[in-house]
Amino acid sequence: MRLPSREDVLRVAARHWPALVVGSACIGIALAVWIDVPLWTAAIAALVAGVVGAGLDGPRRVAALALAVAALGLGWGSLRMDALEHSFLVADLDRTGEAELVTVAPARSSAFSVRVLAETRTFRGRELHERVLLKLPVGRSPPRGALLEARVRVVEPSPPKDGFDERAWLARQGIHVVLRANDWRLVGHRGGILGLGDRLRERVERAVGRGTSGVRRGVVLGVVLGEDEDLPVAARSDFRASGLYHLLRVDKRVQRTGLSSST
Numbered sequence: 001m002r003l004p005s006r007e008d009v010l011r012v013a014a015r016h017w018p019a020l021v022v023g024s025a026c027i028g029i030a031l032a033v034w035i036d037v038p039l040w041t042a043a044i045a046a047l048v049a050g051v052v053g054a055g056l057d058g059p060r061r062v063a064a065l066a067l068a069v070a071a072l073g074l075g076w077g078s079l080r081m082d083a084l085e086h087s088f089l090v091a092d093l094d095r096t097g098e099a100e101l102v103t104v105a106p107a108r109s110s111a112f113s114v115r116v117l118a119e120t121r122t123f124r125g126r127e128l129h130e131r132v133l134l135k136l137p138v139g140r141s142p143p144r145g146a147l148l149e150a151r152v153r154v155v156e157p158s159p160p161k162d163g164f165d166e167r168a169w170l171a172r173q174g175i176h177v178v179l180r181a182n183d184w185r186l187v188g189h190r191g192g193i194l195g196l197g198d199r200l201r202e203r204v205e206r207a208v209g210r211g212t213s214g215v216r217r218g219v220v221l222g223v224v225l226g227e228d229e230d231l232p233v234a235a236r237s238d239f240r241a242s243g244l245y246h247l248l249r250v251d252k253r254v255q256r257t258g259l260s261s262s263t
Contacts (some may be wrong), residue, residue: 017062024066028073035074042075087176089123089130089154096153097124099179101134102190103148107141114141118148120179133157133170133178142186145198150184 046068053064100121107116114136120128134152142148155178157167170176189195 017065020062020066021069024070025073028070028075029077031070031074032077035078037074037078039075039079042071042078045071046075085174087130088128089120089132089177089179092123092154093156093177094154095124096151099123099150099152099181100187101132101148101150101179103134103142103144103146104131106144107136109138109141111138113138116142117173117175118179121147123152123154131173131175133166133175135178135180136184137182142184143189143198144201145190145195146186147188147190148184149187150179150181152179152181154178155180 049064049068049071053061053068056064101118102121103116103118105117107114109115116134116136118132118134120130120132122128134148134150136142136150157170157176157178159167170178189198
């Protein structure tokens with residue numbers, strides 16, 4: 001079998017340049033996990049590739065454009081990784097104040113608390129955009145995308161217990177602090193594309209709820225929406241033991257088993 005020549009590769013690149021550009025951006029963002037490049041360095045590299053590409057033609061120009069986009073993706077990804085590793089709220093540990101938050105995931109309930117991932121919008125009058133783990137008292141649970149107001153206390157994640165390290169689990173998601181609230185108020189819902197997604201999920205959940213219930217409903221929601229919140233702990237354990245748990249969490253990169261097993 002004849003290996004493709006350099007001309008063949010360039011010809012294919014020129015024909016499918018949109019896919020090449022998108023793929024280059026994805027590669028650049030993925031490389032940011034291992035390579036940390038300042039945004040200004042990536043911008044200069046992208047500018048150089050763009051200037052060089054302007055003097056070329058055909059497939060070579062497409063290749064230069066792909067390199068420029070990959071450099072920008074690497075710079076943006078590095079900036080995002082730096083943001084995930086930094087926390088403004090760490091300086092407020094053990095402090096209490098009024099906060100505005102929006103929930104970004106389904107809430108999980110245990111015998112001790114309701115836990116939900118949220119984004120802090122404001123704390124003590126200061127605007128923020130930092131993800132946190134919000135712990136609420138047992139009882140009602142806020143829906144995904146809910147805009148909440150609560151008086152919270154900033155605390156550190158729980159130490160390792162029973163084989164679960166909350167600090168490490170949260171750190172992998174760019175979360176460094178936990179907010180504890182004794183009460184909360186629902187004041188609205190997020191809008192935009194994310195808000196539209198929340199409403200679509202609610203419609204799916206209502207449609208599923210009309211025809212199923214119990215464990216069956218939880219399985220359907222897990223397969224369709226990638227959420228296992230409605231499944232009993234025993235059922236989730238059975239799926240893990242059978243090696244089929246990925247069917248319930250197909251759209252999640254991080255399994256949130258800790259939320260249901262720790263307090």
